[in-house]
Amino acid sequence: MRIAETVTFGGSGLDRAAEMRGDAARIAALWRSSTARVLPVWRGKPSFAGTSDLGWVGTGLPALADGEPAIFLGMDEAGPRFAIDLSAWQPEDGEGPAQGSFFDASEQHHPGLPDGHRFVELRGVMADLSPRDAECAATAKGLIGWHRSHRFCSSCGAESAVAMAGWQRTCATCGAHHFPRTDPVVIMLITRGNRVLLGRSPGWPEGMYSCLAGFMEPGETMEAAVRREVHEEAGIRVGSVRYLASQPWPYPSSLMLGAAGEALDAAITLDPKELEDARWVSREEIARAFAGEHPEIRAPRRGAIAGFLLRNWLADRLD
Structure with missing residues (x-):
């Protein structure tokens, strides 16, 4: 992209x-x-x-x-x-x-x-x-x-100290060095024809929908994580997956990996522990949401990668 x-x-x-x-x-x-x-x-x-x-x-x-x-x-x-x-x-x-x-x-x-x-x-x-x-x-x-x-050493439990101008913590007790962590998260623009899959988590403000997302697991590729998360949360099988863009997301320490995926089926089966709702939304509805005219869906928060992906899908600029 x-x-x-x-x-x-x-x-x-x-x-x-x-x-x-x-x-x-x-x-x-x-x-x-x-x-x-x-x-x-x-x-x-x-x-x-x-x-x-x-x-x-x-x-x-x-x-x-x-x-x-x-x-x-x-x-x-x-x-x-x-x-x-x-x-x-x-x-x-x-x-x-x-x-x-x-x-x-x-x-x-x-x-x-x-x-x-x-x-x-x-x-x-x-x-x-x-x-x-x-x-x-x-x-x-x-x-x-x-x-x-991460004030305490994960090796021995003693309190560690700031080192390397803030980019490391060092344990004086056991000598272990600890480095800032970043948690990779996949966020998926899942499409089927003219529609995109959106969901909302329990507790979100009224009208807030977004692309599905989830943390990657050890030993998992980005593509596999996209397919697993979408199937777990919405019961949708995903075929082709490609990388689009990434976004550091300090809430608290994630790296959002934006990907596009093609849905192989359309029937949604929700996991209620993960999603309160999920739906297929047409390009026309997305345009209305960004214009503030959709009766049920409001535009993603400005600055979030979900809005970035949806805007560029709407403008056909994902190449």
């Missing part, structure tokens, strides 16, 4: 400068550079300044001293870029993330950050970011989430 990397969180060409990560003195010098900028993140929510700009700040800001060890994201054309987790901060007025909701619309302002900077749920603004900011936000959110959930 020739436009594959135009998907949100697609590659922006950030120089991740992996060769610098093991040089603590060099990383420290980059941190002290006048061109260095850092992205504060609070409980998974990046800082934003305005509606579509990340809230980058200078590394000398006093509030950053209360954060976790900084993570080196890479070298932007304007200078080094870092991220830091400020999740230990507790808002004085008790304002916190919304609990039990599909989407957290709450916003928080740290008093030590510039006026106008606030922590925002990335899902709501991801499609408005520049490619570079989107890549940095996804990388920061994914790495910080990994550090928060």
Whole structure:
């Protein structure tokens, strides 16, 4: 797919400068550079300044001293870029993330950050970011989430420490090294003639449908995962499968592998543990959904690879 990397969180060409990560003195010098900028993140929510700009700040800001060890994201054309987790901060007025909701619309302002900077749920603004900011936000959110959930060594159980400028954890007790994980997920544009297969999971907002998706299993190819997941969830057999595009998806640490598959039959048999509903939807209905005119189906969230695949299927641009 020739436009594959135009998907949100697609590659922006950030120089991740992996060769610098093991040089603590060099990383420290980059941190002290006048061109260095850092992205504060609070409980998974990046800082934003305005509606579509990340809230980058200078590394000398006093509030950053209360954060976790900084993570080196890479070298932007304007200078080094870092991220830091400020999740230990507790808002004085008790304002916190919304609990039990599909989407957290709450916003928080740290008093030590510039006026106008606030922590925002990335899902709501991801499609408005520049490619570079989107890549940095996804990388920061994914790495910080990994550090928060992998504090202890999986070999001996002792607490591990941040190493390699945030790209590794090392156990001082047994010497084991641990690296950030990415979970591959297949997301499938399954078609049969002029129709595409969509489903909805229990608990999703009313009218929300998407392409079927599922985690890959050990020892499984992408193609096999597509066929297995569609058959398990909807009872549909799938023949030919081809790769289309991928999307880093930091919720919390997935890589969405977009694929196209041809259905061999049309009868749907739902697995109620996985899907609340599944249906075949025509091109005309998809067009109405994107226009906001479908009575039962609304367009996928902006920025999600499901919408990217459906839009390009509708425009016949999957080559």
